[in-house]
Amino acid sequence: MSPRSAEPFREVIDSALDLLRDYAGETASDSKALAQPLPSLLEQCQQLLAEAEVHQDPPPVRTVHHLACTGGTLISRCIAAQPNTHLLSEVDPLSPFVPGGFLPTDLIGLSRFSSRPAGTETQIQLFLVGLGVLYGEALRQGQQLILRDYSHGQFNFSDAVPERPSLREIVSRAHPVQSLVTVRHPLDSYLSLQDTGWVQHFTPSTLDEYAQRYHQFLDTYQDCEVIRYEDFVADPATLMQRICDILMLRYSPDFADTFSAISLSGDSGRRGDLISPRPCRAHPPTIEQDARDSEPFMTLLARLEYSLAETGTR
Template sequence: MEQLPKVHRREVSESAAQFRAAIDSALELVQDYTGNPVSEHRDLSQPLPSLLQQCQNLLAEAQVEAPLPVRTLHHLACSGGTLISRCIAAQPNTQVLSEVDPLSPFVPSGFLPTDLIGLSRFSSRPANADTQIEMFLAGLRVLYGTATQHGQHLILRDHSHGHFSFGAAVTDRPTLHEIVSRAFPVKSIVSVRHPLDAYLSLLDSGWVQHFSPATLDEYARRSHAFLDAYQNVELIRYEDFVEDPPTVMQTICATLSLDYNPDFTETFAAITLSGDSGRRGDFISPRPRRPHPPAIDQEAEDSEAFQTLLSRLDYHRKATAKSE
């Protein structure tokens, strides 16, 4: 076989080296894109098909989408959470499960044919909390898979009342956010309302009797515990939402990675969720404070927990701004 002249062999060798360097550079770019570090000990003598295969493999890994998150909504009772949840349910491709708490104390005994967690609690050998959590996550995986297949976003509205506003003390147990995070990526928001308005609504509903003592000061202490549990979660004020629903809803959708429906104020009225305990209506607007005895205002002034709660939620600043 006729050999190439020496000068041509040198040119071919240089071209091959340049081509290999180009492939190597492309491999580094792909590895940078996927976040995988480039090995300092890569064997540059490996044949070309292997380098191409590495590029293809890395690109395939980059194209694998991250799992979709489960969204969770957290608020205390009588704080406008149902209204906000209904409006979130009016966004595209959402599936909202309302008032979720796998460890809730609000589980009636008796006839519970479809409730495995409830049945397990009242069985001849009651299931412990860890087993109840595993049962909950197993069911959630089924819902999550079905929602994902149908292009829907699974959203869990927490029933925080059973955790933070029930019994003689706040129970030391995992939050819904912590439980769901064991199996899924999670995106969450917390919504709050002026604590005096929320407390007055609790009084009106009779639910203030779920904790003891049933005072505004105790309610403020429990509200602090709730906020401590969700201190790294985006916080939305009910008052801001009813003042400017479109702007706040766009913030909520951005936080939860949901598409925004600009017509939600016209469509949310068709959505019904459990837990609608407050003053009902299909129009979003500020509501006047409920009438109440002067003694409650005095308790608010005297309660350090309540005053620090106002500051923590920035309601002191808002009240000052309105009075100016």
């Protein structure tokens, strides 16, 4: 091949080499860019979650309210058996049932019995700060925080129902709230209070007085859905689904098999791991006449859609 005839080939080769050099330079530049550290997958997920939370309403704190001896512990154990729940039992930051003396872990109790006793507002703020910690931890763990109210101290203690905010009102200062009220036939719950001696916590300790206080409890939570204990023990699966709908919880039918593993304070009634109606204890015949003679009690029965003849289920 003559030098002249080889010239076109040299031009093509030189052009190809120039292209390779240009590509090599771009590749090196891209390699440097790719070598920069990338955010971890966890960090990216956390960022996406944080951005999503900005556009979502915060989940509510669930509150469950009932008076003493109304079957509330059984229902609360079944709620606590639902998936991803975190239930605190018998909550009332302003409860009068706070013993003095040795309270090393109870900041509210310590503040009450300190050298300068804390007022109501300070006690509420202490409670809300602690609740905020639990609420935040529940969010991080993907759990639903539920507070079971200790309503007995507010409505069935001392000679008058005090003027004070309810647990629901206190919690709503800092968080959205989703609430449920559970009730039981008032005559049966009054008889249980007599059996435990707790009827002496309020004066006068009559059925008429109990009915008036029950009305005040219902007035406080008048905008809440109500579940009757008798309906729950008669059809646990259906009523538990209803409770989960009210509290915006995910329902699992397995609660009937797992609730027995959950232990809560406040289990003052006849303990057991079977959800079923139970016969009422014997009671003096005069109590039914007292009920008929009490206008507050008879209006209470009507308000809760009970009749006097329905007593006898515990």
